[in-house]
Amino acid sequence: MTGLRERTRRAVRAELADVALRLFAEQGFDQTTVEEIAQAAGLTKRSFFRYFPAKEDAVFGGVDVTGEQVVDDIRARPGDEDPWHSLHQVLRRWQQQIHASEQALASLRLIESTPSLRARLHEKRAHWRQQVSDALRDRPDAGLEAFTADLLTNAATAALDTVSHEWLRSGGTADQAALLDRAFTLIRPALPAR
Amino acid sequence: MTGLRERTRRAVRAELADVALRLFAEQGFDQTTVEEIAQAAGLTKRSFFRYFPAKEDAVFGGVDVTGEQVVDDIRARPGDEDPWHSLHQVLRRWQQQIHASEQALASLRLIESTPSLRARLHEKRAHWRQQVSDALRDRPDAGLEAFTADLLTNAATAALDTVSHEWLRSGGTADQAALLDRAFTLIRPALPAR
DNA sequence: CCACTATACGACACCGGGTGACATGTTCGT
DNA sequence: ACGAACATGTCACCCGGTGTCGTATAGTGG
Numbered sequence: 001m002t003g004l005r006e007r008t009r010r011a012v013r014a015e016l017a018d019v020a021l022r023l024f025a026e027q028g029f030d031q032t033t034v035e036e037i038a039q040a041a042g043l044t045k046r047s048f049f050r051y052f053p054a055k056e057d058a059v060f061g062g063v064d065v066t067g068e069q070v071v072d073d074i075r076a077r078p079g080d081e082d083p084w085h086s087l088h089q090v091l092r093r094w095q096q097q098i099h100a101s102e103q104a105l106a107s108l109r110l111i112e113s114t115p116s117l118r119a120r121l122h123e124k125r126a127h128w129r130q131q132v133s134d135a136l137r138d139r140p141d142a143g144l145e146a147f148t149a150d151l152l153t154n155a156a157t158a159a160l161d162t163v164s165h166e167w168l169r170s171g172g173t174a175d176q177a178a179l180l181d182r183a184f185t186l187i188r189p190a191l192p193a194r
Numbered sequence: 195m196t197g198l199r200e201r202t203r204r205a206v207r208a209e210l211a212d213v214a215l216r217l218f219a220e221q222g223f224d225q226t227t228v229e230e231i232a233q234a235a236g237l238t239k240r241s242f243f244r245y246f247p248a249k250e251d252a253v254f255g256g257v258d259v260t261g262e263q264v265v266d267d268i269r270a271r272p273g274d275e276d277p278w279h280s281l282h283q284v285l286r287r288w289q290q291q292i293h294a295s296e297q298a299l300a301s302l303r304l305i306e307s308t309p310s311l312r313a314r315l316h317e318k319r320a321h322w323r324q325q326v327s328d329a330l331r332d333r334p335d336a337g338l339e340a341f342t343a344d345l346l347t348n349a350a351t352a353a354l355d356t357v358s359h360e361w362l363r364s365g366g367t368a369d370q371a372a373l374l375d376r377a378f379t380l381i382r383p384a385l386p387a388r
Numbered sequence: 389c390c391a392c393t394a395t396a397c398g399a400c401a402c403c404g405g406g407t408g409a410c411a412t413g414t415t416c417g418t
Numbered sequence: 419a420c421g422a423a424c425a426t427g428t429c430a431c432c433c434g435g436t437g438t439c440g441t442a443t444a445g446t447g448g
Binding site for chain 4: 199202203237238240241244
Binding site for chain 4: 003005008033035046049
């Protein structure tokens with residue numbers, strides 16, 4: 001069973017992320033020091049870093065978890081499916097999960113408007129993007145070259161980025177799913193016949 | 195005429211970038227301190243930052259210059275040209291310029307293998323990517339929506355990234371221009387009729 | 389209930405990237 | 419040759435991030 005130790009740890013972590021996000025939203029990411037966050041949550045700067053490896057990670061929180069999810073989802077798709085279609089479906093589902101959380105919404109806004117966070121997001125994405133590319137190439141049926149698989153996943157990420165950006169530009173009113181569909185339709189790759 | 199002041203400034207800057215690149219290649223980016231670089235070039239840490247706004251910028255050097263170039267090149271293209279084709283042509287030319295320089299080659303290798311540098315590159319790219327997108331949308335002929343223009347430029351960037359990556363994977367032997375053509379052909383967008 | 393150990397925390401010192409301020413020299417226009 | 423613009427070094431400082439140590443507290447076996 002989960003002991004008290006782990007429970008409090010999770011609780012503190014959540015509280016810390018919460019406080020951090022609030023402060024970031026109020027006064028900006030760069031204008032908020034780690035010490036400030038820690039103090040507002042009732043602990044020390046040193047202890048903040050015992051919960052998060054870096055200041056940026058207080059923002060991302062659960063996002064990295066979903067990264068693994070995408071890889072699994074891709075692997076769960078039928079191996080003979082059009083790769084582009086697989087990416088489309090998986091990312092659409094992933095996107096809806098993000099959209100469901102109020103927290104994730106605020107994070108997105110913050111990330112999009114803070115250069116260093118945008119960069120960090122790309123870094124994280126690049127990590128599981130490579131895994132997705134590998135997953136596509138591992139399919140027994142379609143012999144995808146590394147170059148092609150990379151290109152597809154990169155393009156899919158580009159689509160996702162564009163949708164996020166447009167959605168934020170619309171103030172959160174736009175229909176994300178529809179945008180994603182448009183994006184995936186517009187740049188549908190012309191794969192060689194198999 | 196360019197006075198001595200500006201000439202020496204350029205020279206020092208180049209020297210600094212040179213020394214930095216050498217040290218980075220030898221012992222890694224993170225393992226090299228700014229003070230080390232400055233000392234090796236015969237000045238102070240403080241002075242290093244008078245030539246480069248950040249440690250990372252010693253690596254990029256001339257890259258940001260070419261960023262502006264891309265925007266101009268896009269604007270110089272005929273306004274009724276297919277946007278995707280415009281991007282293709284401009285990026286191909288840009289890529290060849292990069293390829294011509296021995297320096298840029300080493301930089302690319304370093305950037306690709308250093309997370310913080312990769313992040314910084316994306317940050318820089320995002321900046322002029324937005325300008326390119328605006329340039330496309332400014333065309334009087336084809337009324338591109340912001341979403342579409344963003345999608346195209348994002349996809350073009352994705353293509354460029356994939357090519358760079360593949361090229362490095364091949365150890366620099368692959369034909370970049372051919373790869374770029376393949377990429378741009380594979381994900382050619384299906385634009386609505388105008 | 390009591391000892392024993394693992395864990396969490398605060399405190400402190402330290403590193404490296406980056407900035408502001410000031411003093412001193414050097415180059416430029418006139 | 420003179421004053422203004424500029425470059426450099428020095429010093430102090432901020433902030434993100436890490437290593438270390440002492441100490442309190444929670445979890446566990448008897």
